[in-house]
Amino acid sequence: MGDQAPKPLRRLGFLTIGLFDGTNPQAGHESTLEVIQLGEQLGFDSAWVRHRHLQYGISSPVAVLAAASQRTSRIELGTAVIPLGWENPLRLAEDLATVDILSGGRLNPGVSVGQPMHYDAVAPALYPDTADAEDFGYERVSRLLRFVRGEPATDFAGKEGIEVFSDRVEPHSPGLAARMWYGGASRRSAEWAGENGMNFLTSSVVKAEESDDFGQIQLGHIRAFRGRHPDGEGARVSQGLVVIPTDSASAEQRRRYESYVDSRLPRTAAPQGPARLLFAPDLIGTSEQIAEALYRHPAYREVDEVAFALPFSFEHEDYVQLLTDIATRLGPALGWRPAG
Template sequence: MKKIGFLSFGHWSPSVHSQTRSAADTLLQSIELAVAAEELGADGAYFRVHHFARQLASPFPLLAAVGARTSRIEIGTAVIDMRYENPMYMAEDAGAADLIAGGRLQLGISRGSPEQVIDGWRYFGYAPPEGESDADMGRHHAEALLEVLKGEGFAKPNPRPMFPNPPGLLRLEPHSEGLRERIWWGASSNATAIWAAKRGMNLQSSTLKDDETGEPFHVQQAAQIRAYREAWQQAGHTRVPRVSVSRSIFALVSEQDRIYFGRSGQEADSIGFIDERTRAVFGRSYAAEPDALIEQLRADEAIAEADTLLLTVPNQLGVAYNAHVIEAILKHVAPALGWR
């Protein structure tokens, strides 16, 4: 069995060819797609966070709304850029969204990727300490979040408070029990995957990673997952960690599918740079008739290693078509691969 969810970047554009022409369209359709995905039997509704872009940016109102409209499906992010985040305020928002959803929040975070503006986190009031990088800052913010999510008191109470306090040091409220174990780290390198394992976070591995060996993307990603699990075991954690990978996968079962994706031209990995120094390998997309698609996916080593698969969806094509994309995988592909 493999959990299967969708991942939406939440793009919107005023173009007449887009079904999401405004931020409101994207937010409302994201909620409707999560409802539809739950009805189809999918396991997760995940959203990417990008600042200064015509995409989803503030995740917690959306996650709370999805949580209120659904009852079973996991809701999450993949990922929130921690360079922009106040860990204390984030812990309160996450706790509230998780309580509304009944403990279904799966919160993916990371040090972030290149953004739309230069050093965008500075506009949010953050800057790394002298001698450290913005990546270091993102990891420090993540560690602070993990600490407060434990639910332990740390703040000295006012001796003359407005409202009575429980005894001892105070924690942030609302606290959602168990959320600490549902934090995921989006790792692009083997080293950061190991770092996440040591700190007891689940692993999210995307459609790109640092090109560390020159091997095909899925081979490098599978090796990253194995290194993560080994580090997890060595750290002595008692629970079983979760690992997700993201893929663009389209089963061509209708003429509309063939028009959109029949000639995707992305049948091989590609190489690029995610910043001035880091060479990255970008994984291929999959688009084929179900029988051919099944054989292609069987050869993907990283999908085999992961327990969760996130299907990246073309959200600008609208709720109905994206629900069809998800249903086609669940119905025509997943059973043959033993995922259902």
Template sequence: MTQTHKKRIGFLSFGHWARVQGSRVQSAREALLQGIDLAVAAEELGIDGAFFRVHHFARQQSAPFPLLAAIAARTSRIEMGTGVIDMRYENPLYMAEEAAATDLISGGRLQLGISRGSPEPALDGASTFGYAPSEGENPGDMARRHTEVFRRAIAGHGVAQADPSFAGGGTGLLPIQPTSPGLSERIWWGAATRATAVWAAEQGMNLMSSTLLIEDTGVPFDQLQAEQISMYREAWAAAGHGFQPRVSVSRSVIPIVDDEDRHYFGLRAQADSRDQVGMLEGALSRFGKSYIGEPDTLAEELAQDAAVQAADTLMLTVPNQLGVDYNAKLLGNVAKHIAPAIGWQDTRRQEGSRTSA
């Protein structure tokens, strides 16, 4: 399938907070408010997206919709979303209402990443929330079942039988309210293997791929991820969905431009410069390298990253505990010195040119 989406860049914040020396995010309130402020700053820099990790029972963001709605109300252009919501934990109909309301506030800018979830602190956190697999299911099956109900709901399908005494004698199934047209085409599945990427394509969801794949074939991470993207697009074309999909990949990109950058990340430049392979949840897994160094060097390296080139959206993981000012500087340096090398353009300049013309 021919790729026609423009190249976008966004930030992905893990939303950590901690009362420790050096942290500029000491509390949950600070993490939320700084998330909003960073999204506003990113929009001013021309960045295309503000995304947040969702993780329960940890000092991170766990309830994303109030944060995303606040960002929607403070911005006008930037996309906002998640990377990713663990669907094992979700009441899919309540989540559909929250997602639709948030998308309406944003004017259709919500990009919602969901998945089966990642390793977590709780032994069986979803059951604590009241959700357990049905007979014959595993937790992944339950997450997919929740996803199916959620996607039908946001698409406007009826989900509850009408009570004729309250509906003027009407019968049939009622949809959730509100609904937000177009949201059903802006759901992304976080896939950690090539097989789950193919499944996401068959289901008609966009693809979100991070810096970890829970499989390894011995090839460099970017090549394995590019193969995942290629298989996804082939499966999408075979499925014949009525819209073009989007694909995102995540990378840690830290340009070293001053003494502050060298203080925080100078020693990591060599240590994190190659892939890592290890066991995760019993599976041999490959972790992608970080990009840390001089901007010109990083621009050349990212231009050669097969998966970055194959994707239409690059998510930049940010060290959020260093605060808004540092991360705005980081994003500005990436946008100015590095992102053009992968095909990104500042759409504000294009819009300004059209307006002046």
């Protein structure tokens, strides 16, 4: 495990995609809310939801987390991540602040930039008049940050008749800006997030720009982020690998889990596509085995908080088993203690 022991895990979270059946979407959304409630009961520090547009996954994570905020009282609620290419930053800032107020200051919005997937197909519906003029770069995040921080959104404020207008986004949630995260897969994104004082989400996908070694690439991103952040080594980074502990799984569950992992393993062998995306292998086995693999992971050794990703297509009872094993076996094996 090297010459330096890894830090005890300080914060343990999980990430779910929130899949649903298009013919009965309520059941899937209810399952997601129940999973978040279970996470709080098990002592997890945070629960995160993915964002999927025009698919059978959560398309409105802010709305889902608004509901989750009313079913929980302690667990932090995050998005990993909202693709800002689909969003108006001012309107999103209003939604985020509203949910943060409703949750009592527990929202952790994670965002990213880039052109929406299948943009040529979706642009006529998304931006019918401005598709060619839209800017999908970092400035879109900068606008969101300014609005969340309470900087002016307009030069008009005051009374007009019986109505009162503010020059900033309302409601304003003062602590929200410190809980904004950037989900990045490249070194430049890591550096930008640091330069702009955000927290950094790094997941099971990176761009193979410097090498084909996932752990070393991710380690480089973490160090680049902290090297540019005002808080330096104290800047927050959360790692999000896929873990599948099998401690309490049935024989049938283990077979399905192993088949799932095997089906995804080929994509981890080399960078994929023009963007050279490199995927980390899913970690499957007993909690002790997964802990040992994490202790050997160079990027994991740099962090003290994680948001482990749950597999995409499992059943509700599978998520119950996985979360229970993560909270009661894997977390403690990593030095974590459940929240009270």
